[in-house]
Amino acid sequence: MKVGFLGFGEVASTLARGLLDQGVQILTCVEGRSSRTVDLAKSAGVELSQTPQEVAESSDIILSTVVPAQTVNVAKEVGKTVKGVYVDLNNVSPATVKKSLSYVVSGKTIDAAIMGGIKNGLKTPIIASGPDADIFAKLNQYGMNIDVIGQGIGQASALKMLRSAYTKGVSALLFETFYAAYRMDVDEFLLNYLSQTEGPLFQESAISRLKSSAFHAKRRAQEMDEVLEFLSDYEDPMMTRATCEFFHSLPLKTGTIKKKPANYRETFRKVDYKGK
Ligand SMILES: NC(=O)c1ccc[n+]([C@@H]2O[C@H](COP(=O)([O-])OP(=O)(O)OC[C@H]3O[C@@H](n4cnc5c(N)ncnc54)[C@H](OP(=O)(O)O)[C@@H]3O)[C@@H](O)[C@H]2O)c1
Numbered sequence: 001m002k003v004g005f006l007g008f009g010e011v012a013s014t015l016a017r018g019l020l021d022q023g024v025q026i027l028t029c030v031e032g033r034s035s036r037t038v039d040l041a042k043s044a045g046v047e048l049s050q051t052p053q054e055v056a057e058s059s060d061i062i063l064s065t066v067v068p069a070q071t072v073n074v075a076k077e078v079g080k081t082v083k084g085v086y087v088d089l090n091n092v093s094p095a096t097v098k099k100s101l102s103y104v105v106s107g108k109t110i111d112a113a114i115m116g117g118i119k120n121g122l123k124t125p126i127i128a129s130g131p132d133a134d135i136f137a138k139l140n141q142y143g144m145n146i147d148v149i150g151q152g153i154g155q156a157s158a159l160k161m162l163r164s165a166y167t168k169g170v171s172a173l174l175f176e177t178f179y180a181a182y183r184m185d186v187d188e189f190l191l192n193y194l195s196q197t198e199g200p201l202f203q204e205s206a207i208s209r210l211k212s213s214a215f216h217a218k219r220r221a222q223e224m225d226e227v228l229e230f231l232s233d234y235e236d237p238m239m240t241r242a243t244c245e246f247f248h249s250l251p252l253k254t255g256t257i258k259k260k261p262a263n264y265r266e267t268f269r270k271v272d273y274k275g276k
Pocket of ligand 1: 068
């Protein structure tokens, strides 16, 4: 079994390491990519192809794990050379998935989404939909955790968008409320009092969200663009619009954060609300 990755960041390197351990052959192309991506691919020990088209041509299953804004571009780039199955794993709307998969003219296509962070490795829940989704789910025999949720392209990405609207909305609200609490030096109290109503798991998940929001803000802003586009087909999504704006503006307030902070106060110290 040969699995190819388009894009080799956090998701690809995590899945690749797990699959390599299970004896799956992994390939990618890092020509023209950043030093971070090159290092991730080299340290994972994957096979390096000269071009993305070569990856598409040689893979039984090809996974698109780029960034939301590049989803369509990479599909366009390799679409004519796909021989096996092309799986779009990016956080994008059903409309974007359909557009990207429309460029894959020669192979089978699958809509898929990662449900949560990739930190649990191969065990991270992934959902898939489309008439050929079962082929992707065969990777479960190598330890992956893929659940086929339907036969329609767009179903998996829709579910993911709905989950993101909720989780990223909560993250934005946490950041806003806890920043003011931090400035008043009552953030620990706020955590404790909220835990009394929100339950025992609240503290851990709130702290994790507060730590990751600014670090992943750029990617989340792109994801929220997709969520907003999706929900706008059904309603006037005011909360989602605000969350989208929040993640677009966060890097302007914190500056670029290159390393995940050890705690949320480290991020809050960097925040600049222009004199406030
Ligand atoms: N990380 C998570 O826990 C998680 C969870 C759920 C969903 N997702 C989704 O999974 C996808 C990948 O996320 P990630 O966390 O792995 O992102 P990441 O760490 O930022 O990696 C993105 C990778 O894509 C590459 N890339 C960007 N544009 C490209 C292009 N035009 N052609 C080829 N490669 C390109 C980047 O290369 P450079 O370094 O050169 O820019 C990098 O290797 C995203 O769509 C994200 O929304 C991620």
